[in-house]
Amino acid sequence: GDSVTQMEGPVTLSEEAFLTINCTYTATGYPSLFWYVQYPGEGLQLLLKATKADDKGSNKGFEATYRKETTSFHLEKGSVQVSDSAVYFCALTLSGTYKYIFGTGTRLKVLA
Amino acid sequence: DTAVSQTPKYLVTQMGNDKSIKCEQNLGHDTMYWYKQDSKKFLKIMFSYNNKELIINETVPNRFSPKSPDKAHLNLHINSLELGDSAVYFCASSPRERGTDTQYFGPGTRLTVL
Numbered sequence: 001g002d003s004v005t006q007m008e009g010p011v012t013l014s015e016e017a018f019l020t021i022n023c024t025y026t027a028t029g030y031p032s033l034f035w036y037v038q039y040p041g042e043g044l045q046l047l048l049k050a051t052k053a054d055d056k057g058s059n060k061g062f063e064a065t066y067r068k069e070t071t072s073f074h075l076e077k078g079s080v081q082v083s084d085s086a087v088y089f090c091a092l093t094l095s096g097t098y099k100y101i102f103g104t105g106t107r108l109k110v111l112a
Numbered sequence: 113d114t115a116v117s118q119t120p121k122y123l124v125t126q127m128g129n130d131k132s133i134k135c136e137q138n139l140g141h142d143t144m145y146w147y148k149q150d151s152k153k154f155l156k157i158m159f160s161y162n163n164k165e166l167i168i169n170e171t172v173p174n175r176f177s178p179k180s181p182d183k184a185h186l187n188l189h190i191n192s193l194e195l196g197d198s199a200v201y202f203c204a205s206s207p208r209e210r211g212t213d214t215q216y217f218g219p220g221t222r223l224t225v226l
Contacts, residue, residue, distance in 0.1 A: 034214070038153075043116075043202055043217030087153050093213060098143055098160050098167050100215060105153040 002027045006090050006103035013080055013110050021075040021106045023064075023090035031092040033057075033066055033073040038087045038105070047075075047088070080110045115139050116218040118203050124224045125193060133188045133221045135203030143167075144186040145204040145215065146178060155202075161186055190223075198225045 007022040025031060032051045036044040048057030053068035062077045073090060090103040116137045125131055137144065145168075146158040159178045160168035166178070175191045186203060200220045206213035 032213075036215075041219075043204075043219050044155075044215070045217065046214045049214065089155065098162060100145070100157060100213075102155045105155070107153070 002031075002092065002094065002101055004090050004092055004101050004103035006088075006106050008104075008106070009087075010107040010109055013108070015082055015110055015112055016079045017110075019075070019077040019080045019084075019108065021088055021090075021108070023073045023075065023103060025071050025073065025090075025092050027071075027092055027094060029094050029096075031094050033064070034091040034093070035062070035064055035073070035075050036089040036091060036102075038089065040086070044089060080108070082110045082112050084108060085110045116203055116205055116216050118201075118218040118221050120221060121219065122222050122224075124226065126226055127193055127195060129193050130189070130191045131193060131223070132190070133201055133203075133223075135186045135188070135218060137184055137203075137205040137216070137218075139205055139207075139216060141205035141207050141216070142183060143206045143213070144180065144183075145206070146186065146188050147202040147204065149200045149202060149220070151199070159186075159188075193223075193225045195225050198223055 003026045034049045035047040037047045038044045048059040050057040050066035056065045064075045087105045087107045089105045119134045143162045145160045158172045161180045164180045177189045180186045203218040204215045
């Protein structure tokens with residue numbers, strides 16, 4: 001079935017370090033891919049998205065490229081800040097459906 | 113203006129009780145969802161409504177009953193609460209376009225069953 005696999009956390013980095021959070025997916029059809037971020041005590045909010053192969057989503061210094069050949073959508077940021085500490089969720093949805101499939105989430109902790 | 117709101121934010125209750133969580137969205141979206149997030153942050157879809165019609169009903173115990181009085185509201189009623197129901201429940205909404213929808217989440221309701 002359709003699924004999203006994220007790297008296990010927690011990920012602990014020093015401020016200004018480079019961040020990669022891996023996400024791979026399995027889907028029948030052509031999914032749209034998303035990264036959501038959940039700050040402590042809050043609901044999820046969209047960070048970025050890509051709707052077709054080779055699209056790059058970007059926001060707040062974060063980037064992810066839709067790679068159909070490797071079925072991946074890895075999240076990257078060149079220089080993380082303490083304020084980036086949160087849980088990050090990779091997700092997909094399939095055209096013609098209402099269903100969202102979320103990964104298990106990856107907790108990021110950035111130390112000053 | 114709050115886009116997706118939920119009440120209450122915290123709910124503490126005894127096993128066996130019946131409780132409701134309310135959700136409202138002012139975004140004009142056609143589709144609304146309920147999710148359950150457990151203590152490990154795993155997010156699982158429970159229900160989805162489109163224009164007041166139930167379209168997704170995952171394998172959720174029938175003690176959980178969603179109700180959508182209109183497009184802007186999706187409430188969740190839970191009967192005979194159990195310890196395992198303790199979690200954070202999120203409401204979300206999304207626009208009509210399928211396949212590329214962004215989901216807009218409420219702030220969550222933390223349910224604790226004692």
